[in-house]
Amino acid sequence: MIAGKQLIILVLDIALSAIVIVAFAWVVASTRRPTAQSAVQSGGYRLRRSWGWFYGVLLAGAFTATIWSIPYAWAQPAQGSSDPLVVHVVAHQFSFTMPQRLPADRLIKFVVTSSDVNHGFGIYDPQGRLLGQVQAMPDYSNVFYFTFRQPGTYTIRCMELCGVGHSDMFQKLAIYPTQTGSSAASLPGE
């Protein structure tokens, strides 16, 4: 169920929160054997210095690690070269104008905009896992590269409050295997 990025996020969140909770419990428990402030202050300051350096390096590392995997087109020049299939998406209150069938294993360049208010464009795989998203904004087009890895019935869902019908703004997207080549190919499970 929980897999991919979501799993990484969950593990990181639980692990980091657990460390913090243990640290708090330890400090709270320590109040059962009180001592003078002068007895702990200088040790605390030394610990703060190490903790500060450690935290700073951690953040710098995290920042450096993440900028290599950001989803923007300008950050992924390789994608531009592989001849993507250009797909225009226009979001409205409360539906998307876009193809209902697209090929798997093909780089797709979604050009996403809106005819009225801000909407979202979220891609859920056949198991219901959110794989990625982009905003649909009036007057602007967001370019979003995406490759569907497995054929099947995906769901496109609005991810931004866009009015009274927001919860009804989703639709199916059929992803067909590329080997069969033609868009008339039948889908597994259809």
Added chain:
Amino acid sequence: MQAIAPEPIELHGAEAGLTPRRMVGIGLVVGLITIYGLAMIGGTMKAAQGNLVHLAPQTFYALLTLHGAGMISVVVLLTAVAHWYFLRNLLKLRVEVLLFSVVATVWGLLAAGAAVLGGGFGPGWTFLYPLPFIGTTWPAWSTGLFFIGVLFVGIGFAIFLLDILAGVIREYGGILQGLAFDTFFPKLRRPGKEVAPPTVIAATMVALDGLLTVAAGTVLVVALLARWASPTFPIDPLWIKNLTFFFGHTIANLTIYLSAGVIYAVLPAYTGRPWNTNKIYTLSWATSLLFVPWAWPHHLYMDFVQAPWLQLFGEASTYIATIPSAVVTIFGALLLVYRSNMRWRIGSVFFMAGLLGWLVGGIAAMLDATIPFNDVLHNTLWVPAHFHTYLLGGVFLFVIGFASYFVGEKAPPRAIVKVWEWLFFIGLVGFLLMFYAGGIDGVPRREATPPTPGPQLAAIATGFVVILLLGMTALLIEIWMRARRHAITGEGEGL
């Protein structure tokens, strides 16, 4: 024992006129009652998402808007009042100014409340352009009235901040001294004056960033009012989105920094230790001052047209803005408590729990503010999960802790209070876990009828909300009864 005629009771602090203490008491009561009502609305929304009660979508979105806008305003009000309570011992502040701010906020809330409950205004508390104007289910008057209400809240906050800034300059000679830069440049220090305590440093930072935020909010709301009055008024959707989140993110974030000023003042009382500060605190608050206003771009990561440098700078600023909290304020609080003779009262329990909520919510916030994670977390329930962790599970706990401290808690609480605390915290944690579970499952936020597993999680969460509200009710009654008792015995704040 013979019956004696009841004597007129001399109320403590009942001198004629508006004493600072009474003003703070009024602020607390008004704020907590409002929070109570808004929390019930929150529970109703959860119940609706869990299919336990039925709400028409337009009603759901109106309540969502009221809950969000109301909670943020009230929490700003409450943390501001609590911070003011300590600041007025350090700076010359006018109680009339606080009264004015509270009244302006209450008027603003009433206007916004009327727009929502009377008109059904419902584009969410961030009222992202052009949603207030296109495809609406509410009358135009409610749009205008809501924005006017927001203006009132902003005016109230701005007046409050200006008085603080003036107080800092009067007392310490300037803003740099308020930020304790005289620890680096002793020449700046006023002769005979001590370096500013951390409560004042926090106030100076909040005043500067807060005024910037209110200025941005005013531009935003005035632009929307212009568009409301004249539909051809040109507005750029990307620009206004940036402005909206600059305003919305920063105002919500500042409640934490207002709370920090309270924590600096209160924890020394519970631990019996002074909170020693040094140059690190100066650097730390200067970092917050500079970077907190730059964190907003993390709300626009999924707007791929946004300028690349803003996206990267937003991620970096968000990370940097956590350093002062993690390394200085929260670490400093733990160091103060470590092996201290901490007196455990409702106040100290809630302050410690609030610090934990601040950190745990912060961790979830940082994951969300990391660009490659944001594309599976943005606008999912992960967002309300993390901000309820540090607003409900952090800032609000500080408010309850402050209320208890304010009322006075020399004696340890009755044994039964442990039960209320357990109820409250079990309800709180369960409620938050359901939010996180929804977020990791990709359930979008702000859904009147969420996709699976949203309804199942919401139904469970509703149960936890009931437990939370039970504990909260009992605790607030406990504090209230203590206030009544102390009004007679004359016991004041603290321990």
